Amino acid sequence: MLAAGCSGSGGDAGRTAAPPSSVAPPAASSSAPAAPGAPRVAGVLAEGLRSPWGLAELPGGDLLVSSRDERTVTRVDARTGRKTPLGVVPGVVPGGEGGLLGLAVRDGWVYAYLTSATDNRIVRMRYGGGPGDRLGAPEPVLTGIPKGVIHNGGRIGFGPDGMLYAGTGETGRTGLAQDRGSLGGKILRMTPEGRPAPGNPFPGSVVYSYGHRNVQGLAWDPAGRLWASEFGQDTWDELNLVEPGRNYGWPVVEGRAGRAGYTDPVAQWRTADASPSGIAYARGAVWMAGLRGERLWRIPLSGAERSGEPEAFLTGEYGRLRTVLATAGGTRLWLVTSETDTRGTPGPGDDKILRLEVG
Template identity: 80%
Template sequence: MSRPAVVKALWGAAALVLVAGCSSGGGGTGTGTAPPPSPPAVSSSATATGSSPAPSGSSPAPSGRVTVAGTLTEGLRSPWGLAALPGGDLLVSSRDERTVTRVDARTGAKTVLGEVPGVVPGGEGGLMGLAVRDGWVYAYLTAASDNRVVRMRYGGGAGERLGAPEPVLTGIPKGVVHNGGRIAFGPDGMLYAGTGETGETGLAQDRDSLGGKILRMTPEGRPAPGNPFPGSVVYSYGHRNVQGLAWDDAGRLWAAEFGQNTWDELNRIEAGRNYGWPEVEGRAGRAGFTDPVAQWPTAEASPSGIAFTRGAVWMAGLRGERLWRVPVAGAGAGAGGEPRAFLSGEYGRLRTVLAGGGGRLWLVTSETDTRGTPEPGDDRILRLEVG
């Protein structure tokens, strides 16, 4: 079935998919809403005609809706990272073409700022996450010998091109798969990076390796003050393949992570914690490991980018081809309600989501990454309004 190129005023009553309960299935649909599961919550999907009530014992969540206000731009090739410039325009990276493109946030006009030298695409590697700070564009990329973070000068003027890349952090293990790739500046001004274990599972538990970790560093790439392991950029470990990073209004860090065959995860990240891989996948309740706040069968998520707005973490799903909303409770708590899914199957694989302020999200599709089924116009950046 063809996906729509542009959908205007698409409300949750038409596209909302609710969490239904425990299931070992891979994203089947039903005709209504099943009773909420007992903890630990496990997600499967059921088609619904409106918003479900808040789970027992939790505060009522916002009604939950997504309006696809339109398509900002289309015709992108293997888009991966997305970052906002101070004036509101967007930068998007092409994993395989190694380019960074500026997108006018009003008109959708595209300007290629340059090809980043030294990028060696292959498998799940290439030019991936982007971040912007103080006249620099930061990028997470796969080079000939490693994954690394670099930065390039960019003043933001019309017609300007990116400067030459300067290394910020090198030596992150690379592989055909599980290269991580997301970077973001936290509210503390430090640069965070999510890495993968490249399929070599032992790296995740090895605190001397940068693979299978969340890293925290200064903008220049040095270990950030207050890191849990002295002299190290490692902030948390025991990760399989971190794909999304975002902070809530209380300043807490959240991360989306690919599971293997059973559970994908949304984790609340705390300094020095061990998130279990490869010893555990999903919730295990084992001493010494931190369980995820939410988990999904891999067919329903394969999570990529995440963003926070309107009291919830919003998580883009690749294999799941849907946008998950996970309500977040106040400081000191975890999730504030059951996850819900939107846009199921409407736009194919979803790679990156970015908060735009005022309840707006930018959502990047990922059909041209060799694993999708591209249609005319793919890939695109969508304008979403959420509540």
């Protein structure tokens, strides 16, 4: 049972300098949606969060936020910012970039990606959502994801197909990314109970795509396409359009290579400009939170292609940015800062959930 009651990787330590930012040439299209104006910070919803990592929206609009290091889940009222502790998740063993990471909500369950004593795993906990309700005991959904001091992945989400997706890391053991028998360095797709999803590219496996270094963000556009953000090493961070069975190159290639058998990213950045974490889709663009880059990127899209140059907002204003979540209406973003993750410089009120208007 849970007692009543975050910080993730901040970009790789010891990275070297890299070439200037580079993105693929924009695709010509007459159907590109009109780009919204610059996002406006409409206020601070909540503050005083410790090592926040995962963020999920409940039916009705309230939020759940996880603390990587304190192992807690907290409910945040989306109107008032009132924080209600829901409990400490048992079995979480924080350390390095591991701990209580991504969250997702579906059908009365709260799903969590966490680091245990032996592995990374996905569990689910019953939650009624009423006043005074607390999280139920965790039930394993998928176990055996490799763990490490670094590169634990951790983002989870339900796609429009009703399947549960998870981004994992290769834990610093680069060979895991190309090993389709390992769950490390992959994007995984499974039923809500953790079984291989129908239509997966490798029969009997939850592996959906491979050749990833450390997937940190997952989001779907209105056409149901999956987008993922990924940490590079010394040269390029990536935004990828993820398709089943594709090989995204790590550790053979980093960034755009144009090599047969490997899928190039749609956009890439210097590691100092991004170290991308969570992403969200809203208003015709992918929005990407930057840790080391300390900025929010907007990548305008037309279908499966970029329709313009990525733009950066809030550069250095709020420090490291961990998670971004779009509301159901798509005109508001929730943005979580990450200054208390041992790699930031906490200021008054850190960490925060910011309310951004993008309509």
